[in-house]
Amino acid sequence: MTSQHTYKSATENSKTEEVKHPAGSHLRVRRGWMWNQFFVPEEMNKTRHHIGQLRSDLDNGNNSFQYKLLGAGAGSIFVIDERTGDIYAVQKLDREERSLYTLRAQVIDTTTGRAMEPESEFVIRVSDINDNEPKFLDEPYEAIVPEMSPEGTFVIQVTASDADDPSSGNNAHLLYSLRQGQPYFSIEPTTGVIRISSKMDRELQDEYWVIIQAKDMIGLPGALSGTTSVLIKLSDVNDNKPIFKDSLYRLTVSESASVGMSIGKIMAYDNDIEENAEMDYSIEDDSKTFDVITNNETQEGIIILKKKVDFEHQNHYRIRAKVKNRRVDEQLRKYHTEASTTVIKIQVEDVEEPPVFLLPYYIFEIFEGSPYGSFVGTVSATDPDQRKSPIRYSITRSKVFSIDDNGTVFTTNSLDREISAWYNLSVTATEKYSIEQSSAVPVYVQVLDINDHAPEFSEYYETYVCENAVSGQVIQTISAVDRDESIEDHHFYFNVSVVENNSSFTIIDNQDNTAVILTNRTGFSLQEEPVFYISILIADNGIPSLTSTNTLTIHVCACDDTGSTQTCSNKDLMLSMGFRTEVIIAILICIMIICGFIFLNLGLKQRRKQTLFPEKGEDFRENIFRYDDEGGGEEDTEAFDIVELQGGTVMRERKTRRATRVEIRSLYRQSLQVGPDSAVFRKFILEKLEEANTDPCAPPFDSLQTYAFEGTGSLAGSLSSLGSAVFDQDENYDYLNELGPRFKRLACMFGSAMQSNN
Incomplete structure (x- = not known):
């Protein structure tokens, strides 16, 4: 055999097998399949990939042998060249789906049609490439670890799997790393064990997300990776006291x-x-x-x-x-x-307690001009006792507000913020079943403003223009006031009324709540046009805006070269005395009253002579000092002490009078300088007159001190002036007693009028 490797079930050369021949005899023949070890890479893109060759050692190369391939995948995935025994893969293979194929090989002699080798199995293995990334199959991961655990405490172990062949290089050799979770956690690269690397406090943060990455090929270039997340929760330990x-x-x-x-x-x-x-x-x-x-x-x-x-x-x-x-x-x-x-x-x-209001004080708001019966606000009080007695409410001394049994405050009269912007009320709560149990709460009602007052001149202006005034000359600066309260600052707009046809003057709004009046021509005539009247329109910035028309009176005056006024239309007398129309009317009334008194006293002269010194029981406002001591003439110095007349009177504190008319003062002197021709009495009366003139309004209005002093002698030979028959002097004294207080009352009225004018 010349093959490099022999498959265990079919290529053991030392092993013999018994084969039955057609003649029926049994012979020991030698079996001999020979082929290379068969491997095919996965994911090959070739349409016909050569895997290896099947060959029997009986094949002498005369092309009489035919090779056949049997088993799963034969003919579809794998094909064989029947003459040469070469095996080819005709489809792309995936090792992760199937890593090996078991096939059967058969060789036949084409001349005899007889099997030359017994049928035998062999395996084709699919070799691995790194085409699968690591995957964490047990995710999601979640771990719980006690807070404040020391460093190195085990948390959890994560495991990734790689579908590649672990025996084929480093395709499935994984390394773990931490992508998120530092500095609190760490991971062991080869085991995937996560440990604590820093103490953590659950009260500051109770859970952490950790991201783990697994790479195959021990992290070498071309390695594939996969990630997973681990939720690590900190369990509580009793490290805080209540x-x-x-x-x-x-x-x-x-x-x-x-x-x-x-x-x-x-x-x-x-x-x-x-x-x-x-x-x-x-x-x-x-x-x-x-x-x-x-x-x-x-x-x-x-x-x-x-x-x-x-x-x-x-x-x-x-x-x-x-x-x-x-x-x-x-x-x-x-x-x-x-x-x-x-x-x-x-x-x-204590069990008996007065009602308790829900608030220590109440503040309500209502717009002025609200109709009668308008709702203002509601107060509420409860009985703190267990019986919870019903409460009745009342308002103390108020003609503007009222309250019902529910604690609702409403108006009973009209409200005007310009008259009163705040009302301080006192609401009393009384228990129905125990009227002695009551309590009060302050209630403050603020009257909110509405724009119901038009602006007007801030003062009465007495404006003058010189005859020699030039065009564009400022003769008056005016301003305005508004009784309303504005949320924003008041702003007034000035303009000449549209009905005003006078073109002698013009107005310029300064945009600062003032305006100036300027002449619109050169030269004026005191004789031809002594007085001008300008109607000025003033508008405010309220909502809605209100306007008013104010008349400004301008008098033409003759002025010197320096601009000082010398003569002004018909105002000279009034200017010199500082009078107004009201003062003139008051003076006329005083004159009429004086005339009435004069006619009344003329009638009194026709009456019978009355007693010079009335009895003490009569109603007189004057202080009478009466002496019934009849003196003995000039030689008699024991009747009374003349020093009492010179210095005995206590002068009242003098008060400065305001601009008393010379004519009236003279009239006072003439009416009061009646009496003996003695220098002593004249001085005394003048002193009393001066005292009365300096303070005419202090009661009593007159202080008449009459002394029965005879003087140098009596024309009738009488020892006393009380017995004198000269009725002219008596009548004059009576006239003095009647008119003295009245003149002083008139002087007081006149002085009050002068004071109000100033």
Whole structure:
């Protein structure tokens, strides 16, 4: 045999086989198939690929032998040259689908038609090429590892498979690498074991996605790769202790509360989960009045009443609560060295309590001009007692607002923001079944503005223009005011009214809420046109915008070269005195009243002589100092002390009067300078007159001091002037008593008018 390899079942040369001949005799003949080892590469693109040759050692090459191929794939996948025994593959093969084919070979002598060799089996193997990438068949991968695990802790092992032949080179030899997951994880290249490379805290991040890559051909060029992802979750360990959310809790309990009643809850939070977050509460209470139980579902601490409380005995308590985990591993006890604590203050409430409003105060808004009965807002109060008495509401002393039994506040009068922008109310809530239980809450109502006032001049303007004014000269700067409240800053627009035909002046809006009036011509005439009237239209920026027409009066004046006014139309007298129309009317009324008093006193002269010094019981506003001591003439110095007349009177504090008319002051002096011709009395009366003139409005309006002083002597020879028959002096004194207070009242009225004008 000359073949390189001999198939085990058909090519053992040392083995003989018994063959039956046609004559019936049995002979030992030698069997001899010979062929090369048959391999065919997968994925070959040739239409006829030579695999090898079948040949018997009996074949002497005389072309009398015929080779046949039998078995699966014979004739369809593999064909044989019957003369030479050459085998060919006529189809593309895939080793991953079928890696070998078992065929049978047969050789026949064409001359005799007899089989020259016994039929024998042989195998054609499909050789591998690297045409399959690694695949992870067990994905998706998911692993759980405890948080805070040390470095090197095993997490999970991933395995990839390669359909290529592992015995054919490195086609199925895989290496693993980590594409995502550093620096927390690492992987062993040959085993695919993932390990922890850095400690991780579940409370910071509880899961990680790791991407693993597997490459065949040990990563050499031309290698194929496949990837998979691994979800690694961190399981919780009890490395956090529970902590109270608040350092102080305030609870209340009614003195009528029964034992075992819950009066409040406390809550601690633990970053751990599940059983690691389970906690137990405890309290430190020296009074043994309260206790705490743990709600295992919500992990809240429920404070319960352990024994009855009495408001009159003790109205507040202070206790301390602690919390700790229910289960703690010895390895993790270092995280639970100290328990978290909090303070609980418990206030005992009396059973009888007034209603409590939902808010400490209420603020409502309503637009001005709203109709009667408009809704303003609603207040609400409840009875904190157990019986929950119905509440009645009332508003204290308000003519603008009212409230019903539901706590709804509504208007009962019109609202004007310009009159009152805020209303401070007090709403009282009273329990229906216990009217002595009531409480009040402040309610603030803001009246919102609507644009209901047109702008107007900010002041009264007295504008003048000189006769020699030139065109374009500014004679007045005007501004406006608006009583409305604007969300934005007020902005006013000025213009001359469309009905204004006067072209002597023009207006320029400065765009800053002011405008200037300019002359529109050169030269004016005081004689021909002494006064001009300009209608100025002012608009605001409200919604909707309101406008008003304001008249500006311009007087023509004669001016000197420096521009100072000398004479102005018909305003000279009024300008010099600073009067207005109202003041003139007041003066005319005063003159009429004075005339009436004069005629009244002329009638009084016709009456019978009255007593010079009326009795004390009569109604007089004057202060009367009466002396009934009859003196002895000039020589008598003991009747009274003349020094009292000179310096005994106490002068009232003088007040500066505003611009009193000289004529009226003179009239005062003439009317009051009545009496003896003595220099002492004249000086005294003048002093009193000056005092009255300086302060005419201070009560009493007059202070008449009359002294029965005879002077140098009596013409009738009487010892006293009281007995004198000179009725002219008596009548003059009576006239003084009547007119003195009235003149001073008129002077007060006149002074008030002067003050209002200024």
